[in-house]
Amino acid sequence: MKDLDFLDPFLESATSVIQQVCNVDISRGEMSEREWLSPENHTWIQIGMTGQLQGSVYFGLQDQLALRIVSAMMGGFPVHEMDEMGRSAISELSNMISGNATTILSNKGVAVDITPPTVLLQDEMQGITGTALSAPLDLHDMGRMEIQMVVVG
Structure with missing residues (x-):
C-alpha cells in the first residue's frame, strides 16, 4: 500500500460515522502529502497507531463544527462551549471513526492497534512538524x- 492509501480508511470511516451521527452530506477533498498544518480555532483529537502502521491520526474540527457535532450526539441539545462532556463525546466520535478504520485496514491485510483519543488544545499542536498525509471533509x-496522519517509519 502507498502511504496515501493508509489515510483513505479514516476518510471513509469518518464520512460514514459523521453522516450517521449528524445526518449531513459530506464532500471529501483531495488527499495530499504536505507540510503539517494546524489551523487556528480548531479542536484536535489525536489517536496513536501501533502495529504495522505506526504514528498518529489527528482529527481537526473547526471549533463551531465540534460544538455542532457534540450537540447532534446529545440529541440536539444546544452546546455552547467544549466542556468535559463535550470532550468525552468528541473523543468517542474519534474512537468510532478510528475503530472502523482499523477494521478496514485489517481487511486489507494491515494490522493496526489504536490508542485512546486525546483532545488537544491549539497550543499543544505547535510542536508538531514534518510531513502529513492530509484531506479535508466538508460537512456543507x-x-x-x-x-491528518503522521506515519513514522
Whole structure:
C-alpha cells in the first residue's frame, strides 16, 4: 500500500460515522502529502497507531463544527462551549471513526492497534512538524474537518 492509501480508511470511516451521527452530506477533498498544518480555532483529537502502521491520526474540527457535532450526539441539545462532556463525546466520535478504520485496514491485510483519543488544545499542536498525509471533509453548512496522519517509519 502507498502511504496515501493508509489515510483513505479514516476518510471513509469518518464520512460514514459523521453522516450517521449528524445526518449531513459530506464532500471529501483531495488527499495530499504536505507540510503539517494546524489551523487556528480548531479542536484536535489525536489517536496513536501501533502495529504495522505506526504514528498518529489527528482529527481537526473547526471549533463551531465540534460544538455542532457534540450537540447532534446529545440529541440536539444546544452546546455552547467544549466542556468535559463535550470532550468525552468528541473523543468517542474519534474512537468510532478510528475503530472502523482499523477494521478496514485489517481487511486489507494491515494490522493496526489504536490508542485512546486525546483532545488537544491549539497550543499543544505547535510542536508538531514534518510531513502529513492530509484531506479535508466538508460537512456543507456545518463546517469543515481536517484529517491528518503522521506515519513514522
